[in-house]
Amino acid sequence: MSEFFRFYGGVHPKQEKLASKVAIASAPLLERYTVPLQMHIGAPAKLVVQKDSKVLRGQLLAEAGGFVSARIHSPTSGIIKEVTTCLGVTGTQWPAVIIESDGEDAPADPLTPIPDWQEADPTVLLKRIGEAGIVGMGGASFPTQVKLSPPPDKPIDTLVINGVECEPCLTADHRLMLENPEQIIKGILIVARILGVKNIFLGIEKNKPDAVELMSEKAKGTPIQVCPLEVRYPQGAEKQLIYALTKRKVPSGGLPMAIGCVVQNIASACAIADAVIDGTPLYERVTTVTGTPLIAPGNWHFRVGTLYEDAVRLAGGVNEDPAKIISGGPMMGLSVYSLQIPITKNCSGILLLSPSEVNQYQSKSCIRCGRCNDTCPMQLMPGILSIQIENERFELAETWHVLDCMECGCCSYVCPAGRPLVQHMRRAKTEVIARRQATAAAVKKNS
Amino acid sequence: MGDYFSLIIGAILVNNFVLSRILGICPFLGVSRSLKTASGMGGAVLFVMTLAGLLTAMINQWILRPYHVEYLRTIVFILAIAGLVQIVEVLLQRFSQPLYKALGIYLPLITTNCAVLGSAIICADEGYDLLRSTIFCFASAVGFALALLLFSSLREKLELAKTPQCMEGTPIALITAGLLAMAFLGFAGLGG
Amino acid sequence: MQALLILLGTGLLIGLAIGLVVKFFGAESDPLLDAINELMPGANCGACGFPGCGSYAAAMVKQTAKPGACPSMSEETIQKICRLLGVSEEKRERKVAVVFCSGDDEKATRRAFYNGVNNCRDAMQVAAGAKTCTYGCLGLGACARACPFGAIEITPKHLAVVHPDLCQACGKCVQTCPKKLIRLVPASAPIHVFCSSPDKGALKRSACKGACIGCRKCVNNAGENQMRMNGFLAVVNYGDPPPAELAKVCPTGALRSNIPQPKSATLSDGGKNV
Numbered sequence: 001m002s003e004f005f006r007f008y009g010g011v012h013p014k015q016e017k018l019a020s021k022v023a024i025a026s027a028p029l030l031e032r033y034t035v036p037l038q039m040h041i042g043a044p045a046k047l048v049v050q051k052d053s054k055v056l057r058g059q060l061l062a063e064a065g066g067f068v069s070a071r072i073h074s075p076t077s078g079i080i081k082e083v084t085t086c087l088g089v090t091g092t093q094w095p096a097v098i099i100e101s102d103g104e105d106a107p108a109d110p111l112t113p114i115p116d117w118q119e120a121d122p123t124v125l126l127k128r129i130g131e132a133g134i135v136g137m138g139g140a141s142f143p144t145q146v147k148l149s150p151p152p153d154k155p156i157d158t159l160v161i162n163g164v165e166c167e168p169c170l171t172a173d174h175r176l177m178l179e180n181p182e183q184i185i186k187g188i189l190i191v192a193r194i195l196g197v198k199n200i201f202l203g204i205e206k207n208k209p210d211a212v213e214l215m216s217e218k219a220k221g222t223p224i225q226v227c228p229l230e231v232r233y234p235q236g237a238e239k240q241l242i243y244a245l246t247k248r249k250v251p252s253g254g255l256p257m258a259i260g261c262v263v264q265n266i267a268s269a270c271a272i273a274d275a276v277i278d279g280t281p282l283y284e285r286v287t288t289v290t291g292t293p294l295i296a297p298g299n300w301h302f303r304v305g306t307l308y309e310d311a312v313r314l315a316g317g318v319n320e321d322p323a324k325i326i327s328g329g330p331m332m333g334l335s336v337y338s339l340q341i342p343i344t345k346n347c348s349g350i351l352l353l354s355p356s357e358v359n360q361y362q363s364k365s366c367i368r369c370g371r372c373n374d375t376c377p378m379q380l381m382p383g384i385l386s387i388q389i390e391n392e393r394f395e396l397a398e399t400w401h402v403l404d405c406m407e408c409g410c411c412s413y414v415c416p417a418g419r420p421l422v423q424h425m426r427r428a429k430t431e432v433i434a435r436r437q438a439t440a441a442a443v444k445k446n447s
Numbered sequence: 448m449g450d451y452f453s454l455i456i457g458a459i460l461v462n463n464f465v466l467s468r469i470l471g472i473c474p475f476l477g478v479s480r481s482l483k484t485a486s487g488m489g490g491a492v493l494f495v496m497t498l499a500g501l502l503t504a505m506i507n508q509w510i511l512r513p514y515h516v517e518y519l520r521t522i523v524f525i526l527a528i529a530g531l532v533q534i535v536e537v538l539l540q541r542f543s544q545p546l547y548k549a550l551g552i553y554l555p556l557i558t559t560n561c562a563v564l565g566s567a568i569i570c571a572d573e574g575y576d577l578l579r580s581t582i583f584c585f586a587s588a589v590g591f592a593l594a595l596l597l598f599s600s601l602r603e604k605l606e607l608a609k610t611p612q613c614m615e616g617t618p619i620a621l622i623t624a625g626l627l628a629m630a631f632l633g634f635a636g637l638g639g
Numbered sequence: 640m641q642a643l644l645i646l647l648g649t650g651l652l653i654g655l656a657i658g659l660v661v662k663f664f665g666a667e668s669d670p671l672l673d674a675i676n677e678l679m680p681g682a683n684c685g686a687c688g689f690p691g692c693g694s695y696a697a698a699m700v701k702q703t704a705k706p707g708a709c710p711s712m713s714e715e716t717i718q719k720i721c722r723l724l725g726v727s728e729e730k731r732e733r734k735v736a737v738v739f740c741s742g743d744d745e746k747a748t749r750r751a752f753y754n755g756v757n758n759c760r761d762a763m764q765v766a767a768g769a770k771t772c773t774y775g776c777l778g779l780g781a782c783a784r785a786c787p788f789g790a791i792e793i794t795p796k797h798l799a800v801v802h803p804d805l806c807q808a809c810g811k812c813v814q815t816c817p818k819k820l821i822r823l824v825p826a827s828a829p830i831h832v833f834c835s836s837p838d839k840g841a842l843k844r845s846a847c848k849g850a851c852i853g854c855r856k857c858v859n860n861a862g863e864n865q866m867r868m869n870g871f872l873a874v875v876n877y878g879d880p881p882p883a884e885l886a887k888v889c890p891t892g893a894l895r896s897n898i899p900q901p902k903s904a905t906l907s908d909g910g911k912n913v
Contacts, residue, residue: 089766090766090767091765091766091767091768091773092767092773093773334766335765335766336766337750337751337766337769338750360752360754361754363756390756420755420756420761423755423756423761423764423765424756424761426761426764427756427758427760427761427764430760430764431760
């Protein structure tokens with residue numbers, strides 16, 4: 001039996017890892033890149049170039065807009081054709097710049113490489129992460145420099161690296177581990193040096209035995225413990241991963257740093273290594289383009305600003321009209337209606353589903369079967385919450401901990417009545433947060 | 448001791464005032480929309496019913512029986528209960544405005560609440576002495592509060608459920624009350 | 640005789656007890672507050688900004704709020720309250736809510752098929768709704784359910800329409816609409832521009848046949864400052880609105896009057912989400 005712990009709930013969706021045997025390919029240079037100015041959580045980045053400026057690959061396009069923000073760098077050399085907006089995954093327009101590539105892909109001066117990172121000052125390493133515009137590449141896109149700067153009253157003793165990739169269909173992290181293990185190991189050790197921790201866990205799901213074997217071998221002699229974890233969705237969710245490896249529970253409404261842990265995705269670790277050792281800022285990432293309508297699903301190094309349309313073309317195009325286009329994976333991804341959306345720093349997958357794979361359902365009443373309660377990894381009661389939310393009783397939902405929901409999709413996956421549970425939770429969370437903000441503003445106004 | 452135990456169990460569960468004797472239905476249906484108001488009402492009735500039980504038992508023992516005017520008991524009991532409720536109302540208004548507002552019209556309705564008068568009359572009929580009367584009325588009020596708490600919790604859930612439009616509100620509440628009464632039949636024979 | 644004495648005696652004793660309790664513990668009831676409470680409409684809609692009619696009445700008595708904030712009150716009632724409070728009366732203009740969109744199923748195109756919770760606020764979270772025009776009405780009824788007076792109808796072609804005769808301008812729909820399409824405007828204004836999209840004219844036209852294409856015909860034919868252009872969108876100046884005849888010049892029909900149609904159908908699910 002595994003020496004790791006079993007988190008509550010979870011489901012076993014079909015893996016559908018169509019691209020797991022396809023090596024990461026380089027995407028050819030495009031004629032134009034549409035770079036959004038917000039690919040991170042926090043304040044939007046502030047543009048430091050103008051229309052018609054010449055830019056080089058890796059050059060700074062936008063400065064961080066605050067403490068919780070990140071820099072944005074150019075994916076190629078060329079001219080800033082337009083400062084405009086682009087369609088984002090939320091269906092709304094995002095501020096963006098369109099870069100017309102000059103075909104040369106000339107690099108800007110790299111940030112000063114730090115080859116002796118093993119002895120370097122941790123603050124220098126941390127600063128480099130901010131300079132390179134690194135954000136959480138597992139999907140959260142939280143600015144890494146901020147994540148690795150916990151306040152002094154929250155001491156960190158454990159670093160957890162997420163190589164789990166529990167989301168079905170996505171294979172980017174898997175391929176990255178197989179093809180770039182040394183860089184990942186170096187990245188992990190850099191993060192460990194910044195945080196000053198000795199306990200390092202690298203979690204990988206058992207359905208990737210080749211990755212487990214390779215990473216274990218490369219991690220020999222380092223403090224990194226490679227942990228093969230049970231295959232269950234959402235094993236790769238931050239709180240569940242921490243519990244599986246350390247049996248510590250993140251408090252409700254709290255962050256992992258409250259229990260002395262920091263979690264990083266392996267793609268972020270790889271990007272950190274690139275930034276520190278080679279001085280390369282973040283403007284490229286591995287994305288899986290997959291789905292049955294595609295002719296040749298695979299994994300590519302895409303530069304930010306590549307449109308989904310370009311990515312699908314690289315995958316050979318489609319042999320039938322997709323019924324659904326998802327940015328991310330099938331469990332937690334966002335459904336979009338157009339391929340004119342650019343790939344951002346946190347886009348780990350583009351998934352196309354054929355009409356036979358998509359179910360148009362009519363939501364029915366909750367039958368109180370309790371299946372959702374059995375599968376919710378956060379131990380909430382999604383059925384009851386959905387009834388309260390349907391009746392717009394958001395204050396009740398708040399008391400029943402709807403804000404702890406991480407929208408993993410396990411409840412919707414098992415609901416026999418076909419209820420859109422995650423959509424209910426998302427609605428409740430927005431309403432509860434909006435009300436809290438309104439109350440706080442009113443209190444502030446009256447005081 | 449066992450005597451009092453069976454008296455209490457009888458009053459709370461076996462012969463529950465609301466669900467077995469079908470007394471006090473007005474506040475039972477009226478204040479049971481939310482658990483908060485229901486518990487407030489339960490508390491108020493507990494207070495009033497215990498004191499009313501004691502007071503009416505005293506009146507019965509020391510005024511009505513010696514002068515052989517037991518036939519006046521209905522009017523006199525009602526007078527006493529009305530006065531008591533008025534006093535409780537004034538005190539509530541002074542010391543707990545939110546509860547006073549929440550109970551609203553149902554507070555003076557405890558006056559005409561057949562549960563309070565009913566418990567007084569049952570004590571008089573059964574010939575309970577002062578101590579037994581007080582205990583009996585206290586236990587009956589606990590049973591009343593229990594039924595109220597159970598019912599209001601059910602109603603809070605019913606509010607969120609999809610009932611057919613013709614059943615929404617009172618109709619489904621009445622059906623639920625009937626089912627709850629049926630459930631309490633299961634206590635028959637308990638406590639001897 | 641004995642019975643009568645006993646009855647009287649008991650009654651007197653209890654009355655005395657009540658009197659004593661009221662004397663020592665009784666709370667004063669304000670006659671002014673009671674009088675004003677009588678005049679309140681009792682809808683508890685919250686448009687005045689207070690959590691209920693009782694709170695607003697109490698605030699008016701305490702002089703922390705002015706009469707006139709209640710949209711359901713008739714002018715006569717407001718004047719009565721003003722006289723009771725001893726404050727001067729203020730004139731108030733009647734407002735109505737208007738949904739500034741014409742895009743029903745016939746006129747507007749869709750860019751996707753939305754399958755999810757039947758509520759506009761939920762649909763907004765899925766790629767901002769399935770309509771081609773990002774600014775348009777989703778027609779799923781969040782505003783209609785929020786209206787305490789039943790003044791908003793979702794037409795069979797999925798467009799929200801406010802019936803001005805039923806609207807009390809409480810503002811609940813304004814807060815509910817996730818696209819911010821509803822605004823409170825003076826009830827006396829004869830015509831409105833039923834479009835809110837700031838996009839370019841040609842783009843708007845391809846998304847919706849009822850859109851304002853920014854042709855400026857209304858601005859050119861109206862009196863000075865009666866209509867103005869907000870980018871590519873025409874807007875009525877509610878301080879000096881143009882006459883109803885101006886609607887004839889609009890080629891798409893975006894500029895038209897707010898004719899109250901008889902209510903065709905109400906929401907079939909009785910106000911609960913599917």
